Amino acid sequence: MAFAAAAASSGGPAFFSSAGAAPMAADIGPAAATVVPKSVGIKEHRFEPYDFNGGTVLAIGGKDFVVVAVDTRLSEDYHILTRDVNRSVVLSPHCVLATGGCHTDVTTLHKVIDMRVKDYKHDHEVDIETHSVAQMLGNTLYGRRFFPYYAFNVLSGLDAEGKGAVYTYDAVGSFERVPYACQGAGQRLIIPYLDNVVGFKSRTDKPEGDLTPEAAVNIAKDAFITAAERQIRVGDSIRIFTIARGVAMKEARFAIRED
């Protein structure tokens, strides 16, 4: 197997050479071995097990559906590691978990939850109910109470009656069921918008009829477009899951700004 030459190639392999250089001193002596370079000091590299890799998750529950949206930008400091990361996991035909935070914890947590959900299915031969996943996720997070998963979860699905269910968590397992939720890097920009448009908080008018899945998807898109304008960790694209009663789960992609 050989390499194709680069268009502006350097003329192929040539070995490192010290030809023509002055001869080296025979021996520097043992004292040299004890010198520690300054840059190796402990201060410069303290081990940090956590990182914040961005990630924003949004979910809107309806009468017989739930819409989940999660962004795909993986960032670290001011770097974009990839524009196409997956921070969601489909746990059953009616349940999705999406998570922001420290990506190493996010991937591990998703593997653990997915494994436990599969175990449940093998044991009981039915898909686990969303409220059961919700409790199990809370317990799993609390299991790491003293070395937490730095992961901010929104669990969404249909409940036993087919209604949209959204559960929101903190990193150590506290959770509650809510009508809509947002977590992660863009949370502070998106929540006020959802309070206004979905929750109708502090408004004198009332919503005209029930929210539809299509309207919820549009709200999710608007929320992410808006957050991407002001929060550098939000961008690239979002994954949108629509889970509705009597219909197979749908997954769609929507591009948002890339800068």
Place this chain on the structure above:
Amino acid sequence: MAAAAMAPKLSASSSTAKELTTHPIVTGSSVLAVKFAGGVMMASDTLASYGSMARFPDVQRLRQVSDGVIIGASGEMSDFDFAMRLLDELRVESECAEDGAELDAGEVHHYLTRVMYNRRNKFNPLWNQLVVAGTKDGKPVLGVVDQIGTAFEADFTATGFGKHMAVPQMREHWRADMTEGEARELLEGCMRVLFYRDCRTINRMQIAKVTATGSVVSPAYSLDTEWSLKSFKKEASPEDGSW
């Protein structure tokens, strides 16, 4: 750890405490990798630094795990050796089954992710950024994992200083249908800029490629350089001089 044994004792470590790799000592700089039509190509220099000293100029930082998988490593070189030993043990055990099954790049990447995460949880990390390249079902695979287990796949990637200096060039020039020659041109262009700007690099590099038919790591070679460029010249005025 080999690294801890090699380093002189630091005042912070007590004689009873377990020695951990809490900071890297002998380190490699950037690894670059891009997918091209039919495979993945990787590049790195052959330097292992000791702090700011260019200590070991002939260290292979691109290595073959098997015919179809190659790994490039930034960070602590002794931890890289250790990770390669784990993979070798895995390969030998798998060969004993004589079923013809081999780990593909996706599986190697996944395995390393779990190793890195578990070591992080023990506060005893393998201090590396590893780039795994290979193919899966005929399609190129390019995965990255770091010392805390952050893992992802990408079309092109760079570690270390390359994150600052090579990624912008890759974003501008990378295409999914690049030929092998174009991929090499891109990587060599990035390596040249890194040699100009990264203080932990030498002009001695290797490239490696993986396609569905196998992998190869090149012998080490040097790039042509051009130091008469205007921005390298130190002008009299501090305003418009070289930085």
